[in-house]
Amino acid sequence: MIICHCQSITDHDIRAAVDWMRASDPQTLITPGKIYRALGKRADCGGCMPLFLSTMQTAPGLRVPGAGEPPILRPSLGRAIR
Ligand code: FES
Numbered sequence: 001m002i003i004c005h006c007q008s009i010t011d012h013d014i015r016a017a018v019d020w021m022r023a024s025d026p027q028t029l030i031t032p033g034k035i036y037r038a039l040g041k042r043a044d045c046g047g048c049m050p051l052f053l054s055t056m057q058t059a060p061g062l063r064v065p066g067a068g069e070p071p072i073l074r075p076s077l078g079r080a081i082r
Helices: 011-024 032-038 049-056
Strands: 002-004 072-074 079-081
Touching (some): 011 032, 011 049
16 A cells, blocks of 8 residues: 555555664664655655554564563654653
8 A cells, every 4th residue: 555655655665664674773763764765765745644654653673672662653743752
């Protein structure tokens, strides 16, 4: 399913990027910006952020091992909150 229409990013692309980043660095915090960069793209309108964030949260690799519960990502705040 297409998540970001501006950049033609699918839910599969997002989950694959999360998995790749987690495999590359188990301690890294994964953000939407890092996913765009990993895919060689840049966000444009930002209209996809709510769906982009919820798709990220379905990726098992989003969580930093041993760091407790993953943060709740809210696009309106522009940052992760606990
Ligand atoms: S739909 Fe993703 S940046 Fe526009």
